[in-house]
Amino acid sequence: MTATTLRRLTGDEKHAPSAHSTLDVLRVLYERVLRISPETADEPDRDRFLLSKGHGPAAYYAVLADRGFIPEHWLDRMGRWHSRLGTHPDRVLIPGVEVGTGSLGHGLGLAVGTALGLRAQGFTEARTFVLLGDAELDEGSNFEAIAYAAAIRLPLTAIVIDNQSATHGWPGGIPARFPGWSVSQVDGHDHDEIDRALSVRHERPHLVVATVEPKWS
Amino acid sequence: MRETFVATTTALLDEDPRTALVLADISADVFAPALRRHPDRALNVGIREQLMVGVGGGLALTGMRPYLHSYAPFLIDRAYEQIKLDLGHQDAGAVLVSIGGSYDAAAAGYTHQSPGDVALLDTLDGWTVQVPGHRDEVPAMLREAARHDDRVYIRLGLQENARAHPDGGKLRVLRRGGPLVLAVGPMLDPVLAATRDLDVTVAYTNTPRPLDVEGLRLIAGGEVVVVEPYLAGTSARLVGEALNGLPHRALHLGVGRAEIRDYGTWEDHARAHGLDAAGLRKSITDFLG
Numbered sequence: 001m002t003a004t005t006l007r008r009l010t011g012d013e014k015h016a017p018s019a020h021s022t023l024d025v026l027r028v029l030y031e032r033v034l035r036i037s038p039e040t041a042d043e044p045d046r047d048r049f050l051l052s053k054g055h056g057p058a059a060y061y062a063v064l065a066d067r068g069f070i071p072e073h074w075l076d077r078m079g080r081w082h083s084r085l086g087t088h089p090d091r092v093l094i095p096g097v098e099v100g101t102g103s104l105g106h107g108l109g110l111a112v113g114t115a116l117g118l119r120a121q122g123f124t125e126a127r128t129f130v131l132l133g134d135a136e137l138d139e140g141s142n143f144e145a146i147a148y149a150a151a152i153r154l155p156l157t158a159i160v161i162d163n164q165s166a167t168h169g170w171p172g173g174i175p176a177r178f179p180g181w182s183v184s185q186v187d188g189h190d191h192d193e194i195d196r197a198l199s200v201r202h203e204r205p206h207l208v209v210a211t212v213e214p215k216w217s
Numbered sequence: 218m219r220e221t222f223v224a225t226t227t228a229l230l231d232e233d234p235r236t237a238l239v240l241a242d243i244s245a246d247v248f249a250p251a252l253r254r255h256p257d258r259a260l261n262v263g264i265r266e267q268l269m270v271g272v273g274g275g276l277a278l279t280g281m282r283p284y285l286h287s288y289a290p291f292l293i294d295r296a297y298e299q300i301k302l303d304l305g306h307q308d309a310g311a312v313l314v315s316i317g318g319s320y321d322a323a324a325a326g327y328t329h330q331s332p333g334d335v336a337l338l339d340t341l342d343g344w345t346v347q348v349p350g351h352r353d354e355v356p357a358m359l360r361e362a363a364r365h366d367d368r369v370y371i372r373l374g375l376q377e378n379a380r381a382h383p384d385g386g387k388l389r390v391l392r393r394g395g396p397l398v399l400a401v402g403p404m405l406d407p408v409l410a411a412t413r414d415l416d417v418t419v420a421y422t423n424t425p426r427p428l429d430v431e432g433l434r435l436i437a438g439g440e441v442v443v444v445e446p447y448l449a450g451t452s453a454r455l456v457g458e459a460l461n462g463l464p465h466r467a468l469h470l471g472v473g474r475a476e477i478r479d480y481g482t483w484e485d486h487a488r489a490h491g492l493d494a495a496g497l498r499k500s501i502t503d504f505l506g
Binding site: 044090091092098099100103105106108109110111112113114115116117118119120121140141144145147148151 | 237257258260262263265267268270271272273274275276277278279280281283298299302303306307308
């Protein structure tokens with residue numbers, strides 16, 4: 001269903017690998033994990049999903065349409081004048097979108113603040129998820145958030161889609177860049193594996209590395 | 218002003234569960250009681266200014282009211298893109314409170330100075346900028362900011378006027394006479410001293426953004442001098458727009474663009490930038506002729 005929906009989105013082919021690499025994780029999140037729906041999209045104790053990797057949001061839009069957050073016909077005009085769907089998402093324009101992103105390296109810091117805000121208000125059931133790309137980790141701002149979340153044992157879940165797109169790569173792989181976090185590594189297309197990794201609640205920050213085919217292969 | 222800020226913000230945290238404080242090590246010692254009493258919402262993220270603003274944005278998105286604090290060059294200059302995107306683009310608000318704007322950290326050198334903070338915020342939409350001229354103007358600013366979700370920048374300084382003007386939000390006329398001299402925040406006393414025997418109108422504001430353009434249009438004659446404690450000309454665009462259609466001449470005084478590679482005190486730098494009473498008097502009389 002979502003694959004069909006996804007084909008309606010055109011105009012941002014440059015970011016197609018980026019968009020399609022996230023599709024399975026997004027489906028699992030919205031179909032199995034997140035406690036959110038169009039009806040509860042403004043509840044203060046809802047789960048939060050922040051798409052940090054705002055490039056190539058076609059899969060995100062397709063899932064939001066499938067789940068009823070946005071009308072399907074919005075998908076046909078992505079990036080056009082008077083469309084609500086840009087080639088980077090805007091939370092002010094799109095129901096269900098928690099943050100407007102596109103410039104890399106902003107989602108994880110916002111997610112840390114979101115998780116802190118939920119905790120400070122006693123919303124202990126509410127979980128915070130943030131999705132990043134492996135190349136996005138090159139942005140230094142992420143490391144401020146990674147280290148701080150580990151130091152205060154903040155329960156949030158960061159999902160890194162690894163399609164080996166970082167220009168220089170990273171010795172030791174992605175988990176080596178998240179000291180103090182618990183780690184799951186999953187096949188980025190295997191819904192049951194993704195589900196298991198995302199459904200477990202942790203008392204400290206958790207990293208899920210979802211491996212997909214290399215961007216440049 | 219810093220002590221007043223610490224006392225008022227600590228009290229706000231005690232009184233209002235919606236408020237939060239985010240620090241990046243600066244002033245963590247003086248906020249120790251608040252950090253201890255409110256571990257869930259008084260936070261010190263370490264020396265991580267980008268994260269401090271991101272955390273502020275995240276807190277605001279959950280409905281809280283974050284106060285963020287550091288030296289101006291780190292709070293504003295370093296984290297500019299986070300301010301633009303993690304607050305403005307998200308339609309989220311925060312209260313940014315700085316120390317060390319312009320040359321307050323004179324002996325520390327240019328690494329710890331920020332004359333361009335207000336000019337940077339002027340590139341963004343929707344910021345209220347408050348520049349108290351006296352410590353007694355600070356508590357009301359902080360408390361008012363707790364009552365809404367807008368984006369507010371409060372710029373605390375070492376330099377103070379002898380008297381507080383807590384009603385300095387709109388342009389407040391302190392002396393009536395000829396051409397208008399508008400003083401922002403701590404520039405008031407040097408302006409009053411510089412113009413003591415001149416036939417000028419002196420007006421004051423501690424809230425230069427949004428600039429009281431209606432007030433300015435009402436009291437400005439054909440000649441206007443603006444004296445700001447940050448980069449000279451920061452308000453030139455707004456003053457120009459306010460006086461659009463009225464024949465006028467304007468002089469904009471403030472901190473010069475060239476880096477002064479010297480140390481000393483804020484008084485030394487004020488003199489070097491022509492912002493002491495003698496320097497202001499010369500500039501103003503040269504302009505008015």
